[in-house]
Amino acid sequence: MQLKNGLIYLLTILCIYGCSKPIEKSGNGQIIPIPEQQVFEDGYFTITNQTGIQFDKEFEIAGNFLKDYIHTGSGLALGSGTDIRFTKEPALDTEEAYSLEISATAIEIKAATAQGAFYAVQSLRQLMPAELEDGSYLDKAITISNTRIKDRPVFSYRGMHLDVARHMFPVSFIKKYIDALALLKFNNFHWHLTDDQGWRVEIKRYPKLQEIAAYRNETQIGFFNTKPHQVINETYGGYYTQEEIKELVAYAKARFITIIPEIELPGHALSALAAYPELSCNGTPLQVATTDGVFDDIFCVKAETFRFLEGVFDEIVDLFPGQYIHIGGDAAPKTRWKNCTTCQNTMKEQGLTNTVELQSYFVSKIAQYLHAKGRQIIGWDATLNSKLAPDDIVMTWRGPEGALAPAAKNQDVIVTSKAHTYFNRYQSETPNEPLAFGGYVPLKKVYQFNPLPATLSAQDAGRVLGAQGIVWTQYTVNAEQLEYMVFPRAIGLAEALWSHEKHKNYDNFVSRLSSFHDRLDFLKINYANHLHQLKGHMVTKDKQSIYELQKQTDSTVIRYTLDGSIPNMKSKLYNNGIPITKNSIITAAIFDKTRRLGPLFTETIQWHQAIGKDIILDVQPHHAYPGMGSDGLINGVLGNSNRYRDNEWLGFFGEDVEITIDLDVPTTINAIAMRFHNGKKQLAYAPKKVEIELDNKTIFEIDIPESNESVVPVVFEKNYTTRFITIRIPNFGKIPEGSLGEGSLAWTFIDEIQVN
Structure with missing residues (x-):
């Protein structure tokens, strides 16, 4: 054996120094997510047709994955032998930990579990030439740089979400999506299967879900706030059969990814109610939603509804063997419940004082049914008001601060953040970006995301299981566009959740990502490349x-x-x-x-007379929407009319704002122009009026007509000589009843004040 190993080592050294082509084709040693420890050493290990692999039954998934990957990518067939070997190592302290040692004579993978071994293979995969991803590697050998890696994740829950209710994607793409998540060591796939715009899972007990709920008559295109809505006037829809779902669940399991299905309730249920209107409060015919939005018709709180949902979950539990079922629980308007005799009677019977408690009752009944089935629930923030079991999980879209309330109630929490992990938002400020939901979530912001609130105690920090990226698909119509929205932001999130804080460095990540782009190219993933963007x-x-x-x-x-x-x-x-x-x-x-x-x-x-002058705000913009600060209001740059979260828009929540501009010396002006974002879906309303004071003495009041436009311009024309300009902007006030966010104070967004 020593003689054999010595010969192999000698041949390897000769190949390294005498055969330049394989060395040029070796991987670059850069791994995403970055490992906890990685030490590079001199030399290479070379894989040929004579290379052997050994693994026990416990490591079959990882071992066979590696064999298939090498054979499919290069044509090389690994035989039996100990050149590449998997070793059980119980001392590794978590089920996802692994070590990977590559020397000139062997590759050894150590793990306590099959899952850890699989993650070691994903790291080894990234050390190999990217051409293996599509089978275009034509060399007769694969060289891999010698390195030693010890690795484990920081967070136990690392997830990606996908909404297929708004737009549906074929089974082949779902597999491709799962494959990409596996490469990045994600371990959960949150599959949003039902919503107002479509029902995507076959439930055999209720055939109308396939016949009616799965299809809508037309589909909105363009921004929701653009009125009248633009639509594609053709039937859209479909659903995943139970056989397809079983196939996908098994496919994900073989990559150590758990699929978590989401069945929305009690709101976001219009598609189900279109199929079974008797489950609504009014019982009148309804249609599957053709536009985005939040709709008043939700599940009625009555026995028939619970029987229906129990029947649905009976089949869902059989299809998805994972521990968790996501039941939504958010955005449920109470308009119908307030006027429903049945709902009001239920409130009396249960001793409930308001419809918020009624929603908690509804969610709790479903949770109890699933608990009896041996499952735990995941629900959005609103479910925290319900009676949850100790093992149930709250998923907060409010960001890290949203973890405080669940943790205080000893409830585990998964953090998502509209400001950091919503990949349906814009990732670049360039005007040619594909249509998105609005807002701005660039790669760097994703990478710097930390699910742990700064004020969370060390004891409660253990309640934060991890985080996930969110992909709503109102404006994402096909797989190519979806990939563009998700990648590379999902790559940044993968490192944010897996890697230890002390090893994370954005500049270093960008360098590794630039090389990783080659792998994405061979995987035929349509990623967004903004690395060379200014x-x-x-x-x-x-x-x-x-x-x-x-x-x-x-x-x-x-x-x-x-x-x-x-x-x-x-x-x-x-x-x-x-x-x-x-x-x-x-x-x-x-x-x-x-x-x-x-x-x-x-x-x-757009040059004007206030650029570079002093400006004072009596209140500061909200920390979530600081823009460029006060100077950004007079910098000559207009904010993007479709994206209120770019750096030019300043947001103020529920506050009156007073702005004073000092022009240094008395200056003759002809006009003052300003713009307000008017996005009702973002709870942003243009003010009803503004007041302009010139030279601390003359006041003009301008009424602003109500508008449905996303940007409301206000122009004040007056020939006047003044040094000081004071603009008072009263907040719109409370959002009207019947509108999204009713009763809440509105946001005020302003971008540029032009003084001409």
Whole structure:
């Protein structure tokens, strides 16, 4: 054996120094998520047709995955032997931990469980050439750099969500999605199967769910707030058969991913009520929703409803053997319940004082039924008001701070965050991005996400199981667009949840991601590539307005023009800022030594008299929507009309705002213009009026007509000489009854105040 190993080592050394081509085809040693420990060593291990593999039955899934991956990717067939071996290591302290040791003579994977061994294989996979992903690797050997890795995750729950109710995706794509999650060491797939716009799971006991609830007459396109709605006037829908679901559950299980089904209740149920209107409060005919939104018709609180849902869950439990069933529990308007005799009688019988308690009663009954079936529930924030079992989980969309209330009640929590993990939102500020839900969640923000609230005690921190990315599909119509929205943000989230804080560094991640793009290319994943994309903003320095550009990579340069023309290798080289003194169209791009990289960056500066002047706000914008701060209101840059979460919009929650601009000296002005975001779905309302005071003495009041437009412009025209401009913006007040967020104070969003 020693002689054999010595010969193998000698041949390996000769190949390393004499056969350059295999070395060029080796992986680059960079792994995502970054391991807890990784030590690189000299030399390579070489896989050939003579390489053997050994694993016990416990490690069959990981071992066979590796054999199939190598054979499919390169044509090499691993035989029996100990060159690549799996070893049981009970001392590893978690079921997902592993060690991976690659030397010139062997690859050894150690794990306490089959799951840990599988994750070791995913890391080993990333150390191999990316061409193996699509079978295009044509060399006769695979070389892998010697390295030693010890690894384990920080959070036990690492999930990705997918809404198939709004738009449906074929079984083949769901498998591709699961494969990508497995590569990134996610372990849960939250499958949103039912909503107002469609029912996607076959329930044999209730055939109308397949015949009626699974199809809608037309589909909204364009923004929900755009009125009238634009639609595609054709039937849309479908559902996954029980055989397809069983196939997908088994497929995911073989990759150590648990599929968690979500059946929404008591709200988001319009598709089910269209099939069985007797389960609504009115009992009148209904249609599957054709637009986005929150609808008043929800499940009625009566015996027939509970019998129906129990029948549904009887089949769901058989289809999905995992521990958890997600039951939604949010966005349930109480309008119908307040006027429903049956619901009011139930409240009296149960001693309930309001419809919020009635919703808790509804959710608790379903939870108890599932508990009797041996399952635990996951529900959105609203379920915290219900009677939950100790093992039930609250999933909060409010971000890390949303974990505080469940943890205080000794309830486990999974954190999602509209500001960090909602991948249906924009990831770039470039104007050619595909239509998205609104808001701005760039890759860096995802990567820096930490599910643990800063104020959570060490004792309660254990209640935060982890987090997941959310993908609502109102505006995501096909698989190609879905991949663009999810990747690479899901890659950033994978590292945020798996890797230890001390090892996380965004610049290092970007470097590894740039190499990882090659693997995504071979996997034919349509990822968004913003690594060579510029960001810019206006700053004021010593009363001078400077436009600053930022890039993510150090080995490149920026070239720009100021007249809107496309920059080239001869264009001006960016250094430390661009002085701005007039209307300008900045067009810039990143270049290496030979060519332009990435997309063009364009910013239009509308010069006006307040740019660079002093500005004072009597209240500060909300921490969730700070924009560029007060200076951003007079920087000459308009916010994106469709994305209120870009850096130009400042958001104020429920507060009156007073803004004072000092023009330094008395200045003749002709007009003051401003804009307000008016997105009812984001609980944002333009004010009903604004008040403008000039030179601390003359006050003008401007009434603002009610509008359904997403952006409401306000223009005040007056020839006047003044030094000080004070603008008072009263908050809209409480959101009207019947509207989303009724009774809550409205948000005020403003982007630019132009003084001409």
